Amino acid sequence: MKIVILGGVAAGAKAAAKAKRLLPDAEINLYTDDTHVSYSACGLPYFIEGNFEDFRMLLVRLPEEFEKDGIHIHLKHRAAKILPASKQVLIEIMGENRAFLTDYDKLIIAIGACPIIPKIKNVELKNVFTVRKVEDGIAIKEKAENSEKAVIIGGGYIGIEMLEALVKQNVHTTLIEYAPTIMQNFDDDMSELILKQLREISSDRFEILTSEMATEFSGDNNGVKLVRTGSGKEIEADFVVICAGVKPNIEIAKDAGIILGETGAIKVNEKMETNIKDIYACGDCVEENLLITNTKIWMPLGTNANKEGRTAAVNACGGNDRFAGVLGSAVTRCFSLSMSMTGLTEKKACSLGIETISATVTKNDKVGYMPDVNNITLKLIAEKNTGKLLGCQAIGSGDADKRVNAVTSALLAGLTAEEFLQNDLTYAPPFSPTIDPLLNAAQILAEKIYSSKEL
Amino acid sequence: MKIVILGGVAAGAKAAAKAKRLLPDAEINLYTDDTHVSYSACGLPYFIEGNFEDFRMLLVRLPEEFEKDGIHIHLKHRAAKILPASKQVLIEIMGENRAFLTDYDKLIIAIGACPIIPKIKNVELKNVFTVRKVEDGIAIKEKAENSEKAVIIGGGYIGIEMLEALVKQNVHTTLIEYAPTIMQNFDDDMSELILKQLREISSDRFEILTSEMATEFSGDNNGVKLVRTGSGKEIEADFVVICAGVKPNIEIAKDAGIILGETGAIKVNEKMETNIKDIYACGDCVEENLLITNTKIWMPLGTNANKEGRTAAVNACGGNDRFAGVLGSAVTRCFSLSMSMTGLTEKKACSLGIETISATVTKNDKVGYMPDVNNITLKLIAEKNTGKLLGCQAIGSGDADKRVNAVTSALLAGLTAEEFLQNDLTYAPPFSPTIDPLLNAAQILAEKIYSSKEL
Numbered sequence: 085m086k087i088v089i090l091g092g093v094a095a096g097a098k099a100a101a102k103a104k105r106l107l108p109d110a111e112i113n114l115y116t117d118d119t120h121v122s123y124s125a126c127g128l129p130y131f132i133e134g135n136f137e138d139f140r141m142l143l144v145r146l147p148e149e150f151e152k153d154g155i156h157i158h159l160k161h162r163a164a165k166i167l168p169a170s171k172q173v174l175i176e177i178m179g180e181n182r183a184f185l186t187d188y189d190k191l192i193i194a195i196g197a198c199p200i201i202p203k204i205k206n207v208e209l210k211n212v213f214t215v216r217k218v219e220d221g222i223a224i225k226e227k228a229e230n231s232e233k234a235v236i237i238g239g240g241y242i243g244i245e246m247l248e249a250l251v252k253q254n255v256h257t258t259l260i261e262y263a264p265t266i267m268q269n270f271d272d273d274m275s276e277l278i279l280k281q282l283r284e285i286s287s288d289r290f291e292i293l294t295s296e297m298a299t300e301f302s303g304d305n306n307g308v309k310l311v312r313t314g315s316g317k318e319i320e321a322d323f324v325v326i327c328a329g330v331k332p333n334i335e336i337a338k339d340a341g342i343i344l345g346e347t348g349a350i351k352v353n354e355k356m357e358t359n360i361k362d363i364y365a366c367g368d369c370v371e372e373n374l375l376i377t378n379t380k381i382w383m384p385l386g387t388n389a390n391k392e393g394r395t396a397a398v399n400a401c402g403g404n405d406r407f408a409g410v411l412g413s414a415v416t417r418c419f420s421l422s423m424s425m426t427g428l429t430e431k432k433a434c435s436l437g438i439e440t441i442s443a444t445v446t447k448n449d450k451v452g453y454m455p456d457v458n459n460i461t462l463k464l465i466a467e468k469n470t471g472k473l474l475g476c477q478a479i480g481s482g483d484a485d486k487r488v489n490a491v492t493s494a495l496l497a498g499l500t501a502e503e504f505l506q507n508d509l510t511y512a513p514p515f516s517p518t519i520d521p522l523l524n525a526a527q528i529l530a531e532k533i534y535s536s537k538e539l
Numbered sequence: 540m541k542i543v544i545l546g547g548v549a550a551g552a553k554a555a556a557k558a559k560r561l562l563p564d565a566e567i568n569l570y571t572d573d574t575h576v577s578y579s580a581c582g583l584p585y586f587i588e589g590n591f592e593d594f595r596m597l598l599v600r601l602p603e604e605f606e607k608d609g610i611h612i613h614l615k616h617r618a619a620k621i622l623p624a625s626k627q628v629l630i631e632i633m634g635e636n637r638a639f640l641t642d643y644d645k646l647i648i649a650i651g652a653c654p655i656i657p658k659i660k661n662v663e664l665k666n667v668f669t670v671r672k673v674e675d676g677i678a679i680k681e682k683a684e685n686s687e688k689a690v691i692i693g694g695g696y697i698g699i700e701m702l703e704a705l706v707k708q709n710v711h712t713t714l715i716e717y718a719p720t721i722m723q724n725f726d727d728d729m730s731e732l733i734l735k736q737l738r739e740i741s742s743d744r745f746e747i748l749t750s751e752m753a754t755e756f757s758g759d760n761n762g763v764k765l766v767r768t769g770s771g772k773e774i775e776a777d778f779v780v781i782c783a784g785v786k787p788n789i790e791i792a793k794d795a796g797i798i799l800g801e802t803g804a805i806k807v808n809e810k811m812e813t814n815i816k817d818i819y820a821c822g823d824c825v826e827e828n829l830l831i832t833n834t835k836i837w838m839p840l841g842t843n844a845n846k847e848g849r850t851a852a853v854n855a856c857g858g859n860d861r862f863a864g865v866l867g868s869a870v871t872r873c874f875s876l877s878m879s880m881t882g883l884t885e886k887k888a889c890s891l892g893i894e895t896i897s898a899t900v901t902k903n904d905k906v907g908y909m910p911d912v913n914n915i916t917l918k919l920i921a922e923k924n925t926g927k928l929l930g931c932q933a934i935g936s937g938d939a940d941k942r943v944n945a946v947t948s949a950l951l952a953g954l955t956a957e958e959f960l961q962n963d964l965t966y967a968p969p970f971s972p973t974i975d976p977l978l979n980a981a982q983i984l985a986e987k988i989y990s991s992k993e994l
Binding site: 416425452453513516 | 865906908
């Protein structure tokens, strides 16, 4: 049995390891255009921030460890073409002007995503970075340690994680976001609150510009020096980090006749099979099933990649595993503020034609007399007709992140707000108010739903 | 409409406030034998610990605030007899040798629980405390601030909370537990781990003796000086705190013909109605429905009391509210160690004749390269035949407490381990490993259940 895996960050590395455990005699070759394999891309901002000095902490498993287990890792080997008819892949050895064909019985595509580079004049200048690979992290960290000013383009998850990282490296940072607010994955009321709370934290160490677009970089052979914006601002910068989102790597798959989904990423079923026999796909290059609505969504996250890599490997090895889909859960932090969500936002629900009711509460995260008490704001959303919970968003300096996970299970099970209200969440003064803010929100939501029926 | 409420800590105070909001014209009288009303009894250990200096922080709402809203609070008024036939309560004014009859249209009994005093010789000595009322907290705190050595009797929730409190007041503390391990609400494997981890924290500031019973106190008119144990140990103590559990206050209800449940606490339906018309009961004096098995359980906790008080008031005021029951959720901490649980333990399931399968994992609470990473141990339990989740226990210095709340929702919805495995828990390096320990445990559990079927 010959298993070929393309890509090796999260999904590819997981698939390789799992396949070898299931079929110790299989010949497993993993090809990647990267210089590292099996690393925590999500950890790059925390490395840059200085939480740990050695970038090798990001490496989950080294190539030599894979080799010892009999998994062959081929770094700097780019997959140039998939030939499903002959069950082969054309591999180019990067920097060597050499290519070869390799056979597969099962092919697992895990080629990930790549940063979107906005149309900005002189975007190719030196010291303009993206945050995707280990080298990116090393380069940005080194630059940050020797710089005073930086600009971040984009205020999504990576943008605000980089904001914290650079500020903690004592780099005065300006984040430029073209939309009226940052963290657009959240509903507008919540993302405005995030913006407000981050600006309160700021204290001259950083600035967030919204409704503002970087239109031009200027500099010289030594690199970028200045960022110009659409409104005419000129911001000095020793370096720029572009965090304008990512797009799935799909060219090679599309070229081979693999069907893409409506999101633009590779379409797979819950066994991670593509439309072509013996070709599986997983990780950031595939789209996911959104469990709540059974619609498609693209959620390129390490946790999804990991689960999908596992499922692809089990099925490629003749087993039977399924990855049903996602709930749209995500979390991050920026300084003391944590932001987490699961399920549908109201704007996402609206775009799917679902009528919603929501309740938002701002409450203490624990009993008020505890010394480390902090505020959290929770928004709970339900479908108007059925009362079924659709999603939750939580932000705050308090213990906001894990509260959302009580809602993920509820979404998975299809609970209504009224059913959720009977939840027996743990209580003790250091951990929660007597009535958890989630239940405050559920109470208000259930009453709103009830009233809407009476009208 | 005359509403009489007996008891005013959590359930009674909540019921009074809610009733007044619903029926502003109702005459509401709350009688309590206590000297305070509407306070956080759960907060006493944190007050004693020194997290805040003013005991009034424990008071949620002062009698004068109730009065301003038109709710009459009668402190030091003990309910001596309920007369359901004439719809009256006999009230004794404490310390005044005076009593009177008061009429009610609706009666809400919220008389709570009281500490169990074990049979120990000279237990009535001075400086032997229990932890129930505000005065207890004030007295223990004052004593702790001026003492060097103390003994705690009992290693349950309050016992270990008091252990942390006293040690933080620089009192060398010996906790004596008669069972072979502490925190008996957990399964033995988990409570042994709690004991082990607490002993590792100890560093000469405290000692935990298990399988040991306090048999005698000795001292003089100034109070206790020494605690003798069954094995002959003699432990010096400037004071003793008895944390040997609580029992429901039921005498007055029983005397009135109100039916008690199988747990010994007052039996109510999900509207918080007793068997006698127009008499409701709520809080620590009533038993709860355990949602997972539909059996009865007695869970005297502030959060349950609060919800029950609300439901009792709504229904007493002619509304329609239900409190379906509990999942057995609880949490506490002792120093850096947090301990939480929901649902059935294996030993509880066994006592109910339910065959279980469980999976226990010890994992990082976040990605390993984060500077504040810590271990947590999670035990996930399912019913063997159906795969239905039954419970979860989590302990550790890491972020253990809220993880259990992802399981409460699953228990509420009746999810199986396999269904739970498809959960999309939030992930980012500061908050969780790529695959949350809950999902690791669910994976192992689902595989065990699957294997057990194949045999």
